[in-house]
Amino acid sequence: MRRLVDLWPILLLLLLWQLWVSTAGYSSIVLVSPGAVFSDLLRFPGAYLLPALHTLAFALGGLAVGMAAGLILAIAAWFSEFLAGITTPFALLLSSTPVVCLIPIVARLFGYEGRTELIAVAVMTFFPSFVLCAAGLKDLPAMSPDVFKVLRATRWLTLRLLALPAALPQLAAALRVGATYSVLVALVAEYLMQTGGLGTLFAVTMQQFHLARALGASLLAMALSVILYELTRALEQRVITYYR
Amino acid sequence: MKPRSFFYPLLGCLLLLGAWELLGRSGALGKTLPALSQVLSVFLDAPRRALLLRSAAATLGSAAIGYAAGACAGAAVAVLAHLVPILRGGLDRMAVLVNALPVIALGPILIITAGREDTPAALASVPVFFLLYISTGLGLRATSHRLDLMFTTLGAGRWQRLMKLESVAALPSILSGMKIAAGSAMIGAIVGEWFGAPTGLGIVVLNSMENFQIPLLWATVIVIAAITLASYGLLTLAERAARRRIG
Numbered sequence: 001m002r003r004l005v006d007l008w009p010i011l012l013l014l015l016l017w018q019l020w021v022s023t024a025g026y027s028s029i030v031l032v033s034p035g036a037v038f039s040d041l042l043r044f045p046g047a048y049l050l051p052a053l054h055t056l057a058f059a060l061g062g063l064a065v066g067m068a069a070g071l072i073l074a075i076a077a078w079f080s081e082f083l084a085g086i087t088t089p090f091a092l093l094l095s096s097t098p099v100v101c102l103i104p105i106v107a108r109l110f111g112y113e114g115r116t117e118l119i120a121v122a123v124m125t126f127f128p129s130f131v132l133c134a135a136g137l138k139d140l141p142a143m144s145p146d147v148f149k150v151l152r153a154t155r156w157l158t159l160r161l162l163a164l165p166a167a168l169p170q171l172a173a174a175l176r177v178g179a180t181y182s183v184l185v186a187l188v189a190e191y192l193m194q195t196g197g198l199g200t201l202f203a204v205t206m207q208q209f210h211l212a213r214a215l216g217a218s219l220l221a222m223a224l225s226v227i228l229y230e231l232t233r234a235l236e237q238r239v240i241t242y243y244r
Numbered sequence: 245m246k247p248r249s250f251f252y253p254l255l256g257c258l259l260l261l262g263a264w265e266l267l268g269r270s271g272a273l274g275k276t277l278p279a280l281s282q283v284l285s286v287f288l289d290a291p292r293r294a295l296l297l298r299s300a301a302a303t304l305g306s307a308a309i310g311y312a313a314g315a316c317a318g319a320a321v322a323v324l325a326h327l328v329p330i331l332r333g334g335l336d337r338m339a340v341l342v343n344a345l346p347v348i349a350l351g352p353i354l355i356i357t358a359g360r361e362d363t364p365a366a367l368a369s370v371p372v373f374f375l376l377y378i379s380t381g382l383g384l385r386a387t388s389h390r391l392d393l394m395f396t397t398l399g400a401g402r403w404q405r406l407m408k409l410e411s412v413a414a415l416p417s418i419l420s421g422m423k424i425a426a427g428s429a430m431i432g433a434i435v436g437e438w439f440g441a442p443t444g445l446g447i448v449v450l451n452s453m454e455n456f457q458i459p460l461l462w463a464t465v466i467v468i469a470a471i472t473l474a475s476y477g478l479l480t481l482a483e484r485a486a487r488r489r490i491g
């Protein structure tokens with residue numbers, strides 16, 4: 001109940017939108033009401049289903065590849081100080097540049113195809129994954145590295161029994177950051193390259209002035225992103241409470 | 245700082261730039277990866293430099309307008325929620341939701357409400373608004389409880405406590421939010437331009453992508469990265485200064 005009451009800003013926005021439409025009296029080429037958008041969503045679910053699945057599949061597929069690659073490189077950097085050092089500028093540069101703007105370059109490098117979308121998502125979720133995993137592997141409980149050293153644990157054993165478990169909260173955080181990122185990058189790639197999915201759906205329907213469908217696709221994309229975010233956030237919370 | 249911890253990152257930079265130059269010259273990845281020198285020569289070409297400068301001014305303008313509007317509104321709403329706690333639950337929830345929204349999905353909505361020309365600024369302001377709302381709220385609540393009690397004992401009213409104590413204590417957190425928001429504002433402005441703005445760096449990126457002007461495409465992305473890094477760096481310095489003074 002409390003959570004439902006907390007949704008008032010969204011309802012307020014929808015109400016303002018509806019009021020604006022009914023007072024302004026524009027034609028449906030210029031402006032549609034939230035009611036029209038929702039009825040399009042409900043009446044033609046088939047038009048949205050495949051694009052939504054397309055976006056979801058590419059976002060999750062790319063996320064899996066990007067997360068795995070980030071973790072592997074973070075482990076490699078954990079083993080080698082040299083590698084950790086030379087990868088620092090890459091990590092710094094790419095975590096503070098707007099990587100979304102790199103998508104056109106990725107598109108040109110790999111062609112306007114589905115695989116480019118997958119590569120774009122993987123590349124852009126790789127960076128948060130690498131940065132957070134690398135930080136997590138170094139953030140060990142106080143004195144614990146000394147215990148492992150005194151007991152003459154090998155580097156490999158230390159990784160498996162100490163660093164990796166200690167990094168789990170950061171891994172979960174990386175997943176949460178990456179999950180919302182993956183939907184954003186998938187949508188931008190679809191919008192720019194028109195390879196299918198919700199991004200293409202709203203690019204195409206905007207050009208046809210089919211606003212109800214364009215806004216429906218955009219709302220669906222938002223819902224997808226929010227659901228992924230909430231799921232990964234819940235996972236992160238569980239990991240954190242488990243660690244306390 | 246250990247000399248090694250400085251040396252390796254430098255080596256990493258040089259390796260990256262060297263590998264880029266060599267890969268570009270060898271043409272292993274076709275025409276889409278031009279050599280670094282080729283990309284930099286774009287900046288020496290007067291007409292293209294003028295184009296980039298003009299577009300950068302347009303993008304920076306809309307990003308700055310969106311940034312300023314979003315930041316002021318976000319901070320103001322956070323203060324309101326701080327003074328009227330009943331609003332907080334809903335606004336917090338909304339902030340989390342908007343934080344998870346892909347900016348590009350807001351494009352179609354903003355084109356209708358704000359128009360094509362103002363979409364970049366509007367799209368820049370949305371993430372900034374919520375980042376500033378969150379960081380200001382966190383900062384206001386981070387005020388030391390003992391100081392708060394002292395102010396109250398000495399007869400400070402709600403308004404005086406807000407202006408003289410809480411807003412000062414919130415400054416480091418606000419600046420940290422502004423630091424993160426700078427990048428979001430640039431992304432918002434550029435994605436907003438993709439929805440049909442007349443000029444801007446986002447338009448140059450799109451056009452050079454579609455017309456195979458690859459060195460120009462890379463040069464534009466470098467300009468975007470430089471702007472973002474510079475603003476990020478400046479705000480990091482401001483945040484550090486504030487943390488030193490206020491802590």
